[in-house]
Amino acid sequence: MLDFAAGLYSPDKIARFRALGAWTDDTVDQIFTDRVAEYPDKIALVDPANNVALVGTAPRRLTWRELDDEVTALAARLLESGVRVGDVIGVQLPNGVELVELYLAAWRIGAVVSPLAMQYREHELLGMGSAAGFAMLVTVPDFAGRAMAAEAVGAAAQIPGLRVVATLTSEPVGEPLAGVLSLVSSTATDADRAAVAAHGYVADPNHPITICWTSGTESAPKGVPRAHYDWLSFTWAGVDAPRLTADDVLLNPFPMINMAAFVGKLLPWLRTGSTLVQHHPFDAPTFFGQIASERVTYTVAPPALLLMLLRNEQLRSQIDLSSLTRVGSGSAPLQPVTVRGWQEEMGIAVINFFGSNEGIGLLSSPEDFPDPTNRAMYFPRYGAENVQWASRVSEWISIKLIDEETGEVIDEPGKPGELYIDGPMVFAGYLNGEQLANPFDADGYLRSGEIFEIAGEQNQYLRYVDRAKDLIVRGGMNIAPAEIEALLSDHPAVAEVAVIGRPCEVMGERVHVVAALLPEAELTLAEASDFLRQRNIASYKLPESLEILPELPRNPVGKLLKRNLRSALVK
Incomplete structure (x- = not known):
């Protein structure tokens, strides 16, 4: 039984975020x-x-x-x-x-x-x-x-x-x-x-109401307790980015077990009084049928599905998406071709989101990023000078990029660093956290484990680079798998792709590509390398082995399980 008398958050933290208006008496x-x-x-x-x-x-x-x-x-x-x-x-x-x-x-x-x-x-x-x-x-x-x-x-x-x-x-x-x-x-x-x-x-808004579980892509799942305070402040990101109102009809295909569904659908539905249509597990005919019959205005979909629909005009001609006005997507980097295609060819804005159960909340909305290419590539750098963002959460969140080697704060563009974040949506700590490594720095910022770099003419953007632990080190050179994955995702044969490091006694690691292909498509290592060469990437980033699978392994909430791919290599 959780200790309700103590609550999740300290009086000092409560006072700080109540003063900002992020935390209120709402339950x-x-x-x-x-x-x-x-x-x-x-x-x-x-x-x-x-x-x-x-x-x-x-x-x-x-x-x-x-x-x-x-x-x-x-x-x-x-x-x-x-x-x-x-x-x-x-x-x-x-x-x-x-x-x-x-x-x-x-x-x-x-x-x-x-x-x-x-x-x-x-x-x-x-x-x-x-x-x-x-x-x-x-x-x-x-x-x-x-x-x-x-x-x-x-x-x-x-x-x-x-x-x-x-x-x-x-x-x-x-x-x-x-x-x-x-x-x-x-x-x-x-x-x-x-x-x-x-x-x-x-x-009491400080009372715990959920214990969700981390996705466990790299380790055993950990419990993440949350209270009314942090859930309800986090919720505004899910309301503001798509500009939800009571007139909206929301279709929820995500399992209602963690941040994606709670912040993306359940709590925004309660905030606005809209209509919530449930869907689970994902079944394409049922999903598209619900969009048509319920006149859904907003839903979410994984990047691979968005790209598949964009490329498959025959399928699009058989389904009715006329009620949709925007779609949310995330959990993997979005491709500019996808976001631009949905906006220009289908008249539907794609919202790019990046989040975690622990409290990362970055959303690129059409209002802040009218150019769909920028919306696919970048997230808001909250706190950037002389920049205003549409969502109220931008006033509550503090972020910094930290150099992994020196521990110093990064202020210049183009230099990768780990994202540290503080705000009313950041969790209090893991369940039974005394048994786990401390996820916070000395100033109380959450160490996200995610690598970003500063971008934009005014240094107003963050560009996702990769997870820190996913970096491939080949002959002393760091390679970000997400960069190669983003390029290969544009290959006409590729449905989804993952890039991991293959252990090598000489080089440390070599680039290994694991791909699932579209129906009747074929892809060789030489073709993949030629495709990347045409994008003018450095030669040390080219793949040195290729594996084709029917589909890539994912956990129950859709995140790619790279550890499964790595363990298969070891065997």
């Missing part, structure tokens, strides 16, 4: 309650269109009033099951109405949710459940033919302190398992309302 439940009062009969939340195939229940559409009613009923059921203030609830549910209801119900009574990817199995449940101290674990009976409840029961006995395993559906599905509590969305009774009121929980 998530109060914002939700405000939206219910403002838009009671407006459609708030929509299930995935293929819900029957996923979880066995028909898709639902709820108004804000109906959603609030079911949240209250679920909050009463949680209290009946013994959930107490500060208890951590492990949540392994697909995107849908019930997932959002559980989050809101838990926060209404002072519980903490720890979202878990649907791909996780017993190993991850044990590790995360033990680290976070799950008091309750909630899943679905079945997900696309996988017996989720049975798996949860198998792991539950080994998680210390776990008291309840439950399923949550919109209607009873199948025979309940012994020892599993069956929660079903329902309309609140007067007794439910009275029970929640009698519980008497009053939220």
